[in-house]
Amino acid sequence: MIQVTKVAERLWRVVVDVEGITGETMVACQTEQEAEHYVKFVFLPDLRRNDWRYEGIRFPWEPDPEVMDDEPDADPQV
């Protein structure tokens, strides 16, 4: 849950509860979308790295880690 509430002109209060990580912050920006973007890509990742218990948490908007193919074998010496 990411709840964005306008508290003043260019000031938003954001309350988050995502994957067990909870917090609340204030963001000064023009639009609600900017505030939500900040929380998703800055605020919540900061909370995750500040607590080792959240280390393995992946947020829904984050891409799955790419599975790297094994490097092709060197040119086959046929």
Next chain:
Amino acid sequence: MRLLKIAGRDPAGNAKPFSLTDNGEALVKESPELSQQIEDIKNKDFATQTTLAAILAKLSADPATQTTLNALKTLFDNGSAKVQLSGSNLALRQTIVTGAKTVTSTAAEIFAGGSRLSGRHAMVVTNTGSDIVYLGASGVTTNNGFPLFPQDTVRFEFNPQTSVGLFGVTSGPNVQVRVVELA
């Protein structure tokens, strides 16, 4: 005939009201009402001369005048009475929260944990990045904010009852800061 009511005691010590006539004759008559009044007086706890003298000595030694009392009232009413505090405010505190924060071009509040620490009285911010962080109120910008240069540290003091938010912003790059809050 006029009667003069007076009280006395019989040989057994009991209160006995009686009257005297104009001729001086004593007319003894039981008066329950008068007997009760005499008993009531006997049971009173009257202040002794010693007690009264002690009270008088206290009152007359250094009496507070109405003027003095009014002056004291004024001091308390307008809050100008001087007080002396002892001890340490810090000694009453026990919470420390630390954390890393990313400051971006979007101005946002800075604190150490998941939200502003309740009852905090101080916060210290160190710029561990390589660009300037601008600090201020919610309207902070790179043009009006207080600059915190790389590797610089700044400490803010708060009223624990009315702590306000501290915001940070950069000119563009993401900058890492470390924060500690004390409550």
